[in-house]
Amino acid sequence: MKIAIAGGSIAGLACALTLTCTGHDVHVYERSATPLRGRGGGVVVLRQMLRFLEQHGQRTRSMLAVPTHRRRWIDMDGHVIRDDPELLPFSSWDAVYRSLCSMLPPGAIHYGHHVASVAEDADGVDIRFDVGSSAVRADVLIAADGTGSRLRSLLFPGSASSYAGYIAWRGVVDENAFKRDHVADLIENMTLHRSDAELFMTFLIPALDGSLESGTRRFNWLWYRNEPDESSTDSFLTGRDGRRHHVSVAPGELSEPSLAYLHRAALERLPRIVSQLVTATPAPFLQSISDALSPSFAKGRIALVGDAACTLRPHTGSGTSKAADDAVSLAQALATPAPDVVTALDDWAARRRSAVEPLLLKGPRLAQSFGLGYPSH
Numbered sequence: 105m106k107i108a109i110a111g112g113s114i115a116g117l118a119c120a121l122t123l124t125c126t127g128h129d130v131h132v133y134e135r136s137a138t139p140l141r142g143r144g145g146g147v148v149v150l151r152q153m154l155r156f157l158e159q160h161g162q163r164t165r166s167m168l169a170v171p172t173h174r175r176r177w178i179d180m181d182g183h184v185i186r187d188d189p190e191l192l193p194f195s196s197w198d199a200v201y202r203s204l205c206s207m208l209p210p211g212a213i214h215y216g217h218h219v220a221s222v223a224e225d226a227d228g229v230d231i232r233f234d235v236g237s238s239a240v241r242a243d244v245l246i247a248a249d250g251t252g253s254r255l256r257s258l259l260f261p262g263s264a265s266s267y268a269g270y271i272a273w274r275g276v277v278d279e280n281a282f283k284r285d286h287v288a289d290l291i292e293n294m295t296l297h298r299s300d301a302e303l304f305m306t307f308l309i310p311a312l313d314g315s316l317e318s319g320t321r322r323f324n325w326l327w328y329r330n331e332p333d334e335s336s337t338d339s340f341l342t343g344r345d346g347r348r349h350h351v352s353v354a355p356g357e358l359s360e361p362s363l364a365y366l367h368r369a370a371l372e373r374l375p376r377i378v379s380q381l382v383t384a385t386p387a388p389f390l391q392s393i394s395d396a397l398s399p400s401f402a403k404g405r406i407a408l409v410g411d412a413a414c415t416l417r418p419h420t421g422s423g424t425s426k427a428a429d430d431a432v433s434l435a436q437a438l439a440t441p442a443p444d445v446v447t448a449l450d451d452w453a454a455r456r457r458s459a460v461e462p463l464l465l466k467g468p469r470l471a472q473s474f475g476l477g478y479p480s481h
């Protein structure tokens with residue numbers, strides 16, 4: 105079949121890979137004009153995603169992830185108040201993205217293609233783009249366009265994502281930007297600090313070029329903070345260009361008042377050993393945390409995957425692995441010659457939706473245990 109994918113990030117590329125492997129003619133349409141780079145910070149790469157990358161490209165945990173030994177909670181004075189073994193594989197969004205891109209056939213990803221509308225008939229789907237590109241026709245369309253998915257809203261009006269009541273300030277800063285003894289306790293450990301309605305964490309991730317050599321790696325940090333008042337979230341989401349961004353402000357785009365606020369808050373509210381990471385970060389960024397669940401993961405010849413189908417809270421650390429599972433299961437569903445592709449997608453959608461539902465509940469429970477987000481009723 106000819107399969108079009110809207111969105112060329114982790115979920116879209118994972119689907120492109122599995123569907124190409126099972127013999128389909130796959131084209132990814134990504135709205136960004138250039139390959140995505142340096143945008144995502146650190147990710148925990150759970151077992152399904154590692155298995156998927158190993159099976160498809162011989163990349164192993166030791167090539168993608170910085171070893172981590174301890175999970176340490178520190179108090180405001182920087183003293184360790186809890187210390188447990190930790191073996192989570194911490195990698196970077198870039199490393200996972202680059203691995204996926206390198207495994208796809210040349211020319212499979214079409215940049216600068218913003219899917220604007222779709223029209224389905226009995227034999228296929230017509231896909232139209234915002235400007236400058238001719239429409240394409242495919243047997244199946246996969247919506248991998250993220251939490252703010254335009255396709256989900258077109259297919260299921262009223263299914264927009266909902267704000268969860270807190271935001272994540274994030275950043276990445278070079279390991280060698282600091283004197284070794286100033287950050288020694290943070291090296292190859294996950295370090296966390298918690299206070300009322302706030303959670304800070306940091307861990308090392310690979311260098312932007314993928315290097316895992318000591319001294320070349322980067323500290324990734326995330327600082328979750330409750331912002332129940334949507335007007336303050338609005339002001340943080342308004343970038344230096346004056347535009348109100350949807351759910352995230354990319355590195356380099358935070359406004360001067362937001363940056364000043366972040367630095368002030370870090371110096372006042374975080375232990376010195378970690379506030380130095382925040383204030384030394386060249387281009388912090390921001391994501392508001394939201395929930396989204398599509399009423400169904402397929403409609404006719406269009407399937408939804410990744411955050412477009414269901415956006416999990418980040419504390420589950422499983423967004424990329426869920427995307428890998430979506431991709432593998434979808435390729436299996438479309439590999440068996442189905443007399444009717446619509447029925448195959450429908451069956452897949454029902455199975456996938458019930459498989460992800462437990463993860464969907466786990467996120468808010470974890471968030472509440474840290475005092476984050478709107479209280480559940």
Ligand SMILES: Cc1cc2nc3c(=O)[nH]c(=O)nc-3n(C[C@H](O)[C@H](O)[C@H](O)COP(=O)(O)OP(=O)(O)OC[C@H]3O[C@@H](n4cnc5c(N)ncnc54)[C@H](O)[C@@H]3O)c2cc1C
Nearest residue numbers: 111113114115135147148219249250410411418421423424
């Ligand atoms: C704070 C935070 C921390 C996280 N930490 C982790 C973690 O530790 N581990 C983990 O596994 N996951 C984590 N995640 C989640 C993870 O990043 C995502 O679940 C995963 O990357 C899958 O994203 P996606 O590809 O579905 O969507 P996205 O990454 O949002 O990609 C959507 C793509 O579609 C493109 N697009 C959008 N609209 C259109 C259109 N109309 N036409 C064409 N292209 C379009 C966009 O440009 C983008 O490239 C975290 C998320 C957040 C917010």
